[in-house]
Amino acid sequence: MVRESSGAALLSESQIHQFIHDGYLRIEGAFSRDLAAECRSILWRDVGFSLEQALGGKRPVVRLGDYPQEPFRQAANMPVLHAAFDRLVGKGRWIPRTSLGGFVVRFPSESDPGDTGWHVDASFPGDDRDETSSAWRVNLVSEGRALLMLFLISDVGPKDAPTRIRIGSHLNVARILQPAGVRGMDFMELASHLNATDQLPEAVATGEAGTVYLCHPFLVHAGQPHRGREPRFLGQPPLYPNGPVQLNREGGNYSPVERATRIGIGMAGGIVA
DSSP states (O other), rough: EEETSSSSSEHHHHHHHHHHHHHHEEEETTSSSSHHHHHHHHOOOOOOOHHHHHHHHHHEEEOOOOOOOOOHHHHOOOOHHHHHHHHTTOOSSSOSSSSSOEEEOOOOSSSSSSSOOBBOOOOOOOTTTOOSSGOOOOOOOTTTOSSSEEEOOOOOOOOOOOOOOTTTTHHHHHHGGGGTTTTOOEEEHTTTTGGGGSSEEEOOOOOOTTOOOEEOOOEEEEEOOOSSOOEEEEEEEEEEESSOSSSSOGOOOOOHHHHHHHHHHHHTTOOOO
C-alpha cells in the first residue's frame, strides 16, 4: 500500500485486481482492538444473557439492531476505510455511515442456527414496500448498496463461525440479474439461482478484531455453525451509494465495483490486466 496526504493507506493495484475478480478484499487493522472492545461491551448489554449461559448453548445466534453509538460510528468512518470506499466505489459516489448497522452474534452451540444458506444480501424494497427481508430485491445496478461490508468486532478463527464466501460469485450473479432489468429479483428468487455458483472455490472471513472485509454487493456468502469457544461478533452494514451503479458511464471512468459488474455480463472494456 501507499499513503495519501491524509495518512490513510491507499489500496494497491493487486488489491484492486483481487476485488474485481474475487469479489472482496480484507483490510487488517481498519480500526483498533480497543475500539472493538468498546463495541462488544455495548453489544453484550443487549444480548440478554450472560457469557456462561451463551457458552452453555442457550442460543446459537442472536441478531441485534442498528448501532449508532460513538464507538460504532468511529469504526465505520476510519480514514483507511474512507480511502478504500473512494477507490472501490468512487469519490462522491457513496454516503458516510452514521452507524454500524445490524449485528449477528454467534455462540458455540451444537444446535442448528437455521440461517446458513448461501445468499446475496438484498438492498431495496419491492413495489409493495414489504419490510420482510425475503421481499427485498437486488438488481443489476445494485440499488441501495454500494458495498457489502463485514466488520469483525471479535477475533474470528476458522472454528468461530466465519462467514463463508464463494470466490468470484459476484460475476455469476451479475449474469443472473441481467435479464431481470431494473426490477431485479427478490431475495428468494435470486437464491434459487445460486446453484450456478456451487462449484466455485470458497474462502472464510477470518481475522483479528478490527478487520474489515469489503465485498462487491453481489458476492454470494453464508453463515455457518459456531464450533469454537468464544462468541463471534460481526457487523454487516451496507455502504450506501450516492446514486446508482453506471454500466455505461460517460468517459469510461468506471469504479472497480462497476468494472466487476461489466466483466460479469460480458461488456467490453471491463477486463483489467
